Amino acid sequence: MGLWSLHLQSRPRDPARYADPPCRTGSEEGHRPVNAAGQVLGGRKIAVVLLNLGGPNGPDAVKPFLFNLFNDPAIIDLPGILRTPLARLIAARREEMAKANYAIMGGGSPLLPETEKQSAVLQAELGARLAKDQVRCFIAMRYWHPLTEETAAAVATFGPDEVVLLPLYPQYSTTTTASSIKAWAKAYKGSGTVRTVCCYPDEPGLVEAHARSILKTHKAMGSPGPLRLLFSAHGLPQKVIDAGDPYQRQVERTCAAVVERLGATWASDWDWRVCYQSRVGPLKWIGPSTVEAIQAAGAEGRGVLISPIAFVSEHVETLVELDHEYADLARSLALPFYLRAPAIGADLAFIEGLADLTIEALESETVASPATACDPALKNGLCRGSAA
Numbered sequence: 539m540g541l542w543s544l545h546l547q548s549r550p551r552d553p554a555r556y557a558d559p560p561c562r563t564g565s566e567e568g569h570r571p572v573n574a575a576g577q578v579l580g581g582r583k584i585a586v587v588l589l590n591l592g593g594p595n596g597p598d599a600v601k602p603f604l605f606n607l608f609n610d611p612a613i614i615d616l617p618g619i620l621r622t623p624l625a626r627l628i629a630a631r632r633e634e635m636a637k638a639n640y641a642i643m644g645g646g647s648p649l650l651p652e653t654e655k656q657s658a659v660l661q662a663e664l665g666a667r668l669a670k671d672q673v674r675c676f677i678a679m680r681y682w683h684p685l686t687e688e689t690a691a692a693v694a695t696f697g698p699d700e701v702v703l704l705p706l707y708p709q710y711s712t713t714t715t716a717s718s719i720k721a722w723a724k725a726y727k728g729s730g731t732v733r734t735v736c737c738y739p740d741e742p743g744l745v746e747a748h749a750r751s752i753l754k755t756h757k758a759m760g761s762p763g764p765l766r767l768l769f770s771a772h773g774l775p776q777k778v779i780d781a782g783d784p785y786q787r788q789v790e791r792t793c794a795a796v797v798e799r800l801g802a803t804w805a806s807d808w809d810w811r812v813c814y815q816s817r818v819g820p821l822k823w824i825g826p827s828t829v830e831a832i833q834a835a836g837a838e839g840r841g842v843l844i845s846p847i848a849f850v851s852e853h854v855e856t857l858v859e860l861d862h863e864y865a866d867l868a869r870s871l872a873l874p875f876y877l878r879a880p881a882i883g884a885d886l887a888f889i890e891g892l893a894d895l896t897i898e899a900l901e902s903e904t905v906a907s908p909a910t911a912c913d914p915a916l917k918n919g920l921c922r923g924s925a926a
């Protein structure tokens with residue numbers, strides 16, 4: 539795991555890419571897409587599997603969802619004989635509080651409908667780019683339906699020549715990306731070459747979508763200042779980072795790339811910080827916490843604009859924690875203003891970036907061992923996020 543700090547190559551960023559109109563990467567021979575070697579791609583059955591966390595679809599699903607989450611060895615690193623009863627206990631203890639939070643959103647999480655929108659737009663984009671192929675997008679959730687096993691069966695029935703695993707986590711973590719990829723490797727018994735997109739912390743479309751969301755929010759609220767841009771990411775226990783998880787480093791990379799992209803529009807009374815939200819349990823988590831960051835901004839007389847930088851959809855952590863809990867905190871501290879940029883969702887720049895990553899994975903000569911996709915020791919060229 540320590541090897542993660544050594545590596546690796548970075549995806550080249552093309553600043554002109556989002557000039558108006560946006561230009562696409564890759565070349566075309568008539569309407570037939572070709573790869574870098576000039577070979578015509580076509581005629582394949584391609585399954586693109588969007589990997590995400592999942593969320594309960596109603597009050598009755600909250601407890602089993604929490605059980606599934608805490609019973610994952612990537613979340614609680616204990617042998618099953620201890621982990622499973624502990625997961626049952628934590629799920630039972632947390633159920634009421636979690637249900638109250640989900641009730642604010644109508645009882646369940648919007649994560650699946652949001653992911654379905656992304657999947658539909660990506661399928662249309664890939665269908666247009668890979669016109670000779672049959673491309674179908676699937677969704678595999680780690681902790682609630684459609685669960686990995688259900689989707690693996692559906693993909694096997696589709697009978698693909700190629701499977702691309704596409705995590706909806708731009709920043710790689712053992713607790714999210716690796717957990718989903720391992721679950722897929724265990725569940726999938728179907729046909730095809732399985733390729734894995736590892737991580738994409740500064741993919742240009744991702745960065746563009748975040749920048750747009752931030753600028754749109756700021757402008758819509760009358761462009762107030764002085765402003766502290768707070769990039770708020772889901773936190774992790776410190777010991778996970780200490781064991782070599784590249785997540786925090788990759789989060790910082792995304793933030794730096796968005797700030798760079800905002801360069802021309804950056805106002806003289808803006809500054810920025812990275813912070814971490816959603817702490818769970820008694821362990822020490824990485825910081826500063828988003829609460830501390832809001833308090834610090836208040837003490838300096840700055841308003842804040844929060845950008846949820848590690849989430850690509852709205853869900854309980856954005857719609858409740860950011861929009862209710864932290865908004866209340868900001869009010870109680872009399873911050874000059876408290877704004878929140880929407881998650882990037884199905885922003886076309888982001889979806890085009892996902893399409894680029896998918897096509898790049900299809901063209902790659904190396905097929906990574908799925909469980910170790912982000913291991914730079916493999917020098918597989920699939921990890922774009924671990925370079926210092």
Ligand SMILES: C=CC1=C(C)c2cc3[nH]c(cc4nc(cc5[nH]c(cc1n2)c(C)c5CCC(=O)O)C(CCC(=O)O)=C4C)c(C)c3C=C
Nearest residue numbers: 591592593594613636647649711713714772818848853854
């Ligand atoms: C970058 C994404 C995420 C990381 C990293 C992550 C790590 C992580 N999460 C928990 C515990 C919980 N997470 C919960 C919800 C939740 N987590 C993420 C993303 C990451 N988690 C999302 C998108 C969601 C929302 C899903 C939804 O239903 O809308 C929850 C459930 C909510 C609650 O009870 O607070 C828990 C619990 C740990 C322990 C962890 C790393 C060790």
Ligand SMILES: [Fe+2]
Nearest residue numbers: 591772816855
């Ligand atoms: Fe989480």
Ligand SMILES: [Fe+2]
Nearest residue numbers: 736737912921
């Ligand atoms: Fe990676």
